[in-house]
Amino acid sequence: MILEALGSALLGLLLAWAATRRLPHRLPARPLVLSTGVAGALFGDFVTHSALGTGGVLLSLLGAAVVSAASLSLLLRPARRLRRRSAPA
Template sequence: MFWEALGSAVLGLVLALAAVRWLPSRLPDRVLVLGTGTAAALLGGVITRIVLGTGHSLVTLSVAAAVSAAILSLLLGNVRPPVTFRPEVAPRPRVP
């Protein structure tokens, strides 16, 4: 149980670090992302372990990675990309 939980937490941390590295402008604060990824993977791994029982380490780690990725993807929508301003163009006059 301890090694599966530790493996799930490390896997979530690795996924969070990868997300911070690849999408730094679309994610909120780095500490929030790292904590969320780790906690989500740990929670997903523990719940899977409770549901399936012992002897399913690969499935437990796979579900932990999926839960971590799903929760991290929810953080992507909270930060909007910077807005670029374009000069307004006057509308074309209508010709009767």
């Protein structure tokens, strides 16, 4: 159980690090992103482990990755490419 939690925390940290490397202009401060990735992965592991019970280590890690990615996606800001046009007077 401890190794599963450490593995999911490491997986969340890896996903958050990849997100900060890939989309630094669309994410808030780096410590917030890293902690959100780890917290999301731990929560996802907890929920998946509670639902499946023992023995589903790979599925628990998959659940951790899904919840971590979903929580990281909530931090994304819209791209600055949109142009707002003013209404004609």
